[in-house]
Amino acid sequence: MNSEKQIHAALLDVLTALPGKIVAYSGGRATVQPTLGKRLANGEALPAPQIFNVPMVFPTGMGGKAKISVPLAAGDPVMLVFSSRGLDEWKVTGDATPETLRTFDLTDAFAVPFGGHIGEYDAENVSMAFGDASFKITPKGEMVITCQKMTVNAPATAWNGVMDMVGGLSVKAGNGGDGAAKFGGNVETSADVKAGGGNVSLLNHTHTAPSGETTTGHG
Structure with a gap:
């Protein structure tokens, strides 16, 4: 040989x-x-x-x-x-x-x-996925998170920049916090603001004047 x-x-x-x-x-x-x-x-x-x-x-x-x-x-x-x-x-x-x-x-x-068959392939973005949940980073530097629910466990969270939110916002006390929402600037809304569990309307609440007359909020 x-x-x-x-x-x-x-x-x-x-x-x-x-x-x-x-x-x-x-x-x-x-x-x-x-x-x-x-x-x-x-x-x-x-x-x-x-x-x-x-x-x-x-x-x-x-x-x-x-x-x-x-x-x-x-x-x-x-x-x-x-x-x-x-x-x-x-x-x-x-x-x-x-x-x-x-x-x-x-x-x-x-x-x-080892990947094997990964199904749909994202040819444009950096992508991570598990089932229907995904996290993508685009070439423009944008991040897109898609999931049914997201939980963040952090004693403090800082957001620098404008936040656009579609949907409701709920603030609850917990872990030593008072549950208060504090704003350092103006708050503008195109709808009503209600307090006391929704019983007091900013637009439609009433006041009783010293004279006994009743006044309402201004719409």
Whole structure:
């Protein structure tokens, strides 16, 4: 066998990356079924076995304080990336020289969530979506949030700029707040203003003058 054939034969057993599907997932580890088998020299197809205890890789930083994760379930596609060193000790301690001499082995894989079929593709904006909820950043620097309900948990929130609101606004006391709405400028409305649970109208309320006469608000 010449050197070229020897190199080719050796590379047949080197694993670098393969698409796969999640069989089971829990606690950041998955059982994964590679979706591509191996073609033997005699033409026979050899299906790849399932790989167990595969670490799932998500973008992280600052010691894990900064992270992006997505929910995963059986059937989700992943990209398997095979380590050039054995991962047995690393999976336990996170930092150890491997005891094994394995290289690019089927059992030493990481898994990265892999798009597969993503449905409708946004070719213009930076987009994140989960079901019917989405968050988009446009080339003009605008942000568009679409969702059924949005909850912001923050002791204080600052808005710098003009706010246009379509719909109702409800202010409630809670977490030590008095529930008061305070404005540093003029308040203009094209409709009525009601106080006391809606019992007192700014336009139609009445006053009793010292003379006993009744006056109303001005519409």
